[in-house]
Amino acid sequence: MVFMLVLLTVLIFLGVDLILRREERMLKEVDKSEKSPIFLSPDKALLPIGDELHRLYHLSHTWILQSDQGYVYVGYDDFIANLFTDEVKVQDLPLVGSHIVQGSKIWDIQLGEHSLSQLSPLSGKIVGINPACKMNLPLPAAQVEKSWILKIKADNLKSENNNLLPYSQAVMLNSRLRDELYAYAQQGHYLNDGGKIDSEYIKRLSDLDWDQLVQKFFPYHQNLK
16 A cells, blocks of 8 residues: 555656656747747748749739648738838738638738738638738838738638739739839939839828829729728
């Protein structure tokens, strides 16, 4: 009887020790992830993804890229990066686990005092957000364009693809719009020698001028107000 009690006591201590060690390992893993460079530098989370030739584009200048795991990455296209040539904030993102519908608002892009809402290129469940975009920090607009913002589990990708543009068509559309945008900027002498719009052009626009620019290049925006 005494032997059984001693054995039971030893087993209890071993069990408690095992649980404590497991919790300690979990805490170390959490601590390690919090110190990971991805949380210290947005650059680590904004690495280029995929080939833009394989992207499909929405008229609100968002795109999708299918992954090998069955998920879809979502971001904004180079017209946004041409408009916002400075660091931007990606705001008002949907929550992980929430559901979004194709054509509904998906996020806001903000530069200075001006912001622009964009539409979701597809319907589905939000399963991931780029860590850099969750920090509410200014991010290089061009770097965000080459990377991704959301990861979505699509509801009906095959059907909704019919509402999207292939790369070749998106390039032609954006080229025309970019020429018009550059003409606007050039009138105010805000087109630099490198062929880029000076970020001060957007920052210095009055609210009225900004609204007119948005109405011209993003006509869907009026329906979101």
